[in-house]
Amino acid sequence: MMRSVPYPVVSVRNLSKAYPLRTWWGGKGDVFRAVHDVSFDIAPGETLGLVGESGSGKSTIGRAVTMLNPPTSGTVAFEGTDLATLSPRALRRARSRIQTVFQDPYAALNPRMSVGAYVAEAFRLHRPDMGAAERRAAVAHLFERVGLDPAFMGRFPHQFSGGQRQRICIARAIALKPSFIVADEPIAALDVSIQAQVVNLLQDLQADLGLSYLFISHDLRMVRYLCQRVAVLWRGRIVELAESDRLYEDPRHPYTRRLLAAVPLPDPEAERARLSARARDDLADGLPGDLVEVAPGHWVADP
Amino acid sequence: MSQPLLDVRDLRVTFDTEGGTVHAVNGVSYALNEGETLGVVGESGSGKSVHVLAMLGLIPRPPGRIAGGQVLFRGRDLLALPERELRRVRGGEIGFVFQDPMSSLNPGMTVAAQIVEPLRIHLGLDRRAARARARELLDLVRIPNAAGRLDQYPHEFSGGQRQRVMIAIGLACRPKLLIADEATTALDVTVQAEIIALVQELKRELGMAIIWITHDLGVVAGISDTVQVMYAGRILERGPVDDIFRDPRNAYTLGLLRSLPDLSGGRAGRRRLQQIDGSPPDMRRPPAGDPFAPRNAYATARCRAEMPPLVQAEGAAPGHLVAAWYDLPARLAEERAR
Numbered sequence A: 001m002m003r004s005v006p007y008p009v010v011s012v013r014n015l016s017k018a019y020p021l022r023t024w025w026g027g028k029g030d031v032f033r034a035v036h037d038v039s040f041d042i043a044p045g046e047t048l049g050l051v052g053e054s055g056s057g058k059s060t061i062g063r064a065v066t067m068l069n070p071p072t073s074g075t076v077a078f079e080g081t082d083l084a085t086l087s088p089r090a091l092r093r094a095r096s097r098i099q100t101v102f103q104d105p106y107a108a109l110n111p112r113m114s115v116g117a118y119v120a121e122a123f124r125l126h127r128p129d130m131g132a133a134e135r136r137a138a139v140a141h142l143f144e145r146v147g148l149d150p151a152f153m154g155r156f157p158h159q160f161s162g163g164q165r166q167r168i169c170i171a172r173a174i175a176l177k178p179s180f181i182v183a184d185e186p187i188a189a190l191d192v193s194i195q196a197q198v199v200n201l202l203q204d205l206q207a208d209l210g211l212s213y214l215f216i217s218h219d220l221r222m223v224r225y226l227c228q229r230v231a232v233l234w235r236g237r238i239v240e241l242a243e244s245d246r247l248y249e250d251p252r253h254p255y256t257r258r259l260l261a262a263v264p265l266p267d268p269e270a271e272r273a274r275l276s277a278r279a280r281d282d283l284a285d286g287l288p289g290d291l292v293e294v295a296p297g298h299w300v301a302d303p
Numbered sequence B: 001m002s003q004p005l006l007d008v009r010d011l012r013v014t015f016d017t018e019g020g021t022v023h024a025v026n027g028v029s030y031a032l033n034e035g036e037t038l039g040v041v042g043e044s045g046s047g048k049s050v051h052v053l054a055m056l057g058l059i060p061r062p063p064g065r066i067a068g069g070q071v072l073f074r075g076r077d078l079l080a081l082p083e084r085e086l087r088r089v090r091g092g093e094i095g096f097v098f099q100d101p102m103s104s105l106n107p108g109m110t111v112a113a114q115i116v117e118p119l120r121i122h123l124g125l126d127r128r129a130a131r132a133r134a135r136e137l138l139d140l141v142r143i144p145n146a147a148g149r150l151d152q153y154p155h156e157f158s159g160g161q162r163q164r165v166m167i168a169i170g171l172a173c174r175p176k177l178l179i180a181d182e183a184t185t186a187l188d189v190t191v192q193a194e195i196i197a198l199v200q201e202l203k204r205e206l207g208m209a210i211i212w213i214t215h216d217l218g219v220v221a222g223i224s225d226t227v228q229v230m231y232a233g234r235i236l237e238r239g240p241v242d243d244i245f246r247d248p249r250n251a252y253t254l255g256l257l258r259s260l261p262d263l264s265g266g267r268a269g270r271r272r273l274q275q276i277d278g279s280p281p282d283m284r285r286p287p288a289g290d291p292f293a294p295r296n297a298y299a300t301a302r303c304r305a306e307m308p309p310l311v312q313a314e315g316a317a318p319g320h321l322v323a324a325w326y327d328l329p330a331r332l333a334e335e336r337a338r
Helices: A058-065 A088-095 A115-126 A132-145 A162-174 A192-209 A220-226 A244-249 A254-261 A268-276 B048-055 B083-089 B111-123 B127-140 B159-171 B189-206 B217-223 B241-246 B251-258 B301-305 B328-337
Strands: A010-022 A028-042 A047-051 A073-078 A098-101 A180-184 A212-216 A229-234 A237-243 A291-295 A298-301 B006-017 B020-032 B037-041 B064-073 B094-097 B177-181 B209-213 B226-231 B234-240
Touching: A010 A058, A028 A058, A028 A073, A028 A212, A028 A237, A047 A058, A047 A220, A058 A180, A058 A212, A098 A162, A115 A132, A115 A162, A132 A162, A162 A192, A192 A212, A192 A220, A192 B251, A220 A244, A229 A244, A229 A254, A237 A244, A237 A254, A237 A291, A254 B189, A268 B189, A268 B217, A268 B241, B006 B048, B020 B048, B020 B064, B020 B234, B037 B217, B048 B064, B048 B177, B048 B209, B083 B111, B094 B159, B111 B127, B111 B159, B127 B159, B159 B177, B159 B189, B177 B189, B189 B217, B209 B217, B217 B241, B226 B241, B226 B251, B234 B241, B234 B251, B251 B328
Parallel strands: A047 A212, A047 A229, A098 A180, A180 A212, B037 B209, B037 B226, B094 B177, B177 B209
Antiparallel strands: A010 A028, A010 A073, A229 A237, A237 A298, A291 A298, B006 B020, B006 B064, B226 B234
16 A cells, blocks of 8 residues: 555554553553554655644654654564564664654753754764764764854753754754654744744755655645645544645545645635635544545545 | 724833843834734744733733833723732733643633633622623633533643633633734644634624734734734834735745745745744844844845834835835835846
């Protein structure tokens, strides 16, 4: 299913993540299925968007594909190898090529570590062969690459703005030359005037380094702009997956339609018309069914 | 013209910090009419939130300080009112809803108690009547099974429902003015859509004026009569919503509009996002001139030296005001000609 690309960088099959629910007396209860039976591929150089509301399982998938929080069942293959079959040492090596950029750069940074040392840490952990001078030069180069003055390497996180902190996190994420980055709401905490800077940087890095992204976001306009394909998540399952323009222009699943219809338009006339045209949708309750290919590359869940 | 509902005159707010005095609001003046919806946009540090908190007497003093100005609400200066009288206005004639419902609601009080309290204080209702009204309000904000949920605590509600409860409290006393500061920012887009539809409906019913503070230009486009763009504690542009979006006269407004992804045409032809380079100024040392000048490609020497006044934009709709020494439409026309 969804083998739209010949050699995916990341191939996720039947991924599920369940959490046991405890009853108040501590006895065994049911399980909560945060993510259920999710499959997708990401091609080299591709950006796959993952959208859905809070609680839909977006971030759970992001953490499962990087093995930060491994799935309960299902497989995640990275460059052809099932991550679950790797030895701890091999997994560590593979992980250096899979990175994550989070929403809150301040929480990701260590407040007591200079930002230069934070970026250099990637080399200290994964490249013990590197000497101090070589490491320093590499970090300076990364700073330039993400648009920061290397003269700021000795400063601490609180001395930077939100956008600059996100650049620092991106510098660390690309330090070990990854081929795949999970970007989990990377612009949600940034001001509008700074969001475009970070999105442009992500695109430049993709073009230069051939990166693939899993772009998790609730900003549906930015997702359409940035992603080749988009997967819509609802109640822990993918309900629709398609090439992005196609998904936005011809949404088939009632949930996708509801989601897209709720996006405000930055045009007064169009937005007023949208507000006055709001209609009830026909979204059924219950869990979404399996995906069916309704057109080449366009998958929709059985309602 | 009759007296405006709210008349803000040269409001100035500062905060004393270890690193020096932060000049958060630097001479903000505007008027809001009854029933008018004002959308306020700007980034963090623009003064958009601080200026409303200051009006409501909600900034901690110290370190905050009202360094000057007046805020006339129905003719009375809120800044000069004793706290006891201000408390009567706040939550009464002026309702407010802030971003984070969990920190605005009291986790140790039932929802009923939190809605009933302002009703008893402001409207003088007895316990029974206030409780009945609280139920109506939860119905109004579409909380299912309102009667059964009155005696629940905030943690028993979902994020979207808590924000609705906050809106219910904001609307409890049928305010003349509702102030919403990023009230839907943390919510899912479908929940945001429901809340906005609800506020629009209530506005029609109650005829209240609204100040809606957000960074979301889409939300602003749909609900505002007037848009006000703030930066570094000042108003850089303000005017009728259609005119601001169609014919922006300040480079910052233009930058905000252009930084949105353009989705016209197919993927292949899509242009790179137009970013605004640089960062906002350090408000401990506000620049002498136009605060946006360091990030503005159209800035002139005069922009860097002297703050432009907020005046009627030439050839724009009446009431479309701009603070800019440069002529943006002329500069854009030159660019297109090149």
